[in-house]
Amino acid sequence: GEESSILTATPTFSMYSILAKTLGIPIVNVGRNEANFEIDISAAQDAINQTKNQTVKVVFVVNPNSPTANALTAKELEWLLSLPEEIMVVIDEAYFEFSQTTVAEQLNQHPNWVILRTFSKAFRLASLRVGYAIAHPEVIINLEKVRLPYNLPSFSQAAAKLVLTDRQDVLSFIPEILTERTKLFDSFGEISALQVWESTANFFYARLTDKGLSLLGENLCQEEGLNNFMQQLKNQGTLIRHTGGGLRITVGTPEENQRTIERIKGIFNN
Structure with a gap:
């Protein structure tokens, strides 16, 4: 039968593919335009249309991308907006505080989208492993079902609350x-x-x-x-x-x- 897979565009943050491989989930990798590192949208759409052996269920993108540092283009965003609701779109905005651009305004119209943020970059709490997701309530409920019971130490939570309270000073640099x-x-x-x-x-x-x-x-x-x-x-x-x-x-x-x-x-x- 068909297998569910994830889609990424390389080069990009490698952990999505590494974790998928660890869990036995097939990975579909497409390339990027060498001039501006825009996703090869034609290849990505072909991969989604190809359902003979596996079905793409999740598309991972990083905005701005790592390690190439480019933000999503209008063409890429248009393509992501066109994807059907049965495909989850995960947009990693780890560098949001530096790019100062977000696609969060799209969440109301796209309940299949998830935006990821972290305290590891601008907030400088990398060793404490604090992050969060912004998504439709139903998506959050499902994430809660698979969240590990001890996934975030109390010290990490306290540090995150502290930097949020003092975020103007923390982010002043x-x-x-x-x-x-x-x-x-x-x-x-x-x-x-x-x-x-x-x-x-x-x-x-x-x-x-x-x-x-x-x-x-x-x-x-x-x-x-x-x-x-x-x-x-x-x-x-x-x-x-x-x-x-x-x-x-x-x-x-x-x-x-x-x-x-x-x-x-x-x-x-x-």
Whole structure:
């Protein structure tokens, strides 16, 4: 008979696929446009229309996406809105406080949608594992049926309540991050060895250009070059992530960002 599956568009947050695989749930992966990392909507719709062996029951998207930092486009949103109610649409807005855009206004008209948020990013409670879902009451009732009885320690709950009470102070650093994001993107534009995409999150996604690869060594492929570059930065005390076929570079303080740019330029002798 038919199997139920989930659909994701890679590169994206990997845990949805990892957890699905752990539970024995089939995963349908589609690609993204290499220019702007928009979901390959044609391939995604084809996967949904294909019901011979498995039926897509849940579509996972991240807005803005991780690690590519791009927000949902109008075309992507239009496609998500067109999906039938029997398909659950899960939209992860982990970086909402940095993107300052949300699709929460769509929930009233789309009871099959679930929006996920977290306290791990802007609220800086990553080690406490606090998050929440925004969804139709019936969806929440069903989630409660499968929620583990000890899923959130009392300390984590107390910390979440505290940062919500003092959220204006806790989130007061965000304007500086957004300003630094713009400045950092401009600085990346001066480094021809890197291709860096615009960001609506608190990090950037980058790949090496042909020039960057040649400066790092002869006959290096992209993955080898990225590992080489990441290791050189690590040796100087700057940590970035090699994930999703590229590099994820976090926006830090003005001093951290300046140091990162100087070290990158030093590697490529800019």
